[in-house]
């Protein structure tokens with residue numbers, strides 16, 4: 422059985438020195454365990470945000486169309502007015518959700534230091 426050799430590496434993210442198997446290769450980035458976990462967390466959140474954004478964008482377009490369809494009518498009934506209000510509210514809720522995820526990412530990025 423071959424012994425595993427550990428070499429000192431410098432994390433490009435936190436600048437800490439750590440040991441890892443495998444010689445440091447110029448141009449190849451190896452992060453320390455902590456930063457790897459942190460960066461993975463950030464990536465997962467960013468992916469979630471992206472998925473969310475594309476989903477919301479589609480929903481946004483649908484909602485905008487619904488609002489538009491209601492507004493082009495000559496006489497907007499009270500019920501239509503309520504629907505418009507409800508749809509507008511929904512757009513705001515989605516916006517909040519997006520901002521919440523962005524905040525989480527920013528918080529994680531602050532922890533890096």
Ligand SMILES: [Zn+2]
Pocket residue numbers: 432433434435436437452453454455456457
């Ligand atoms: Zn690090």
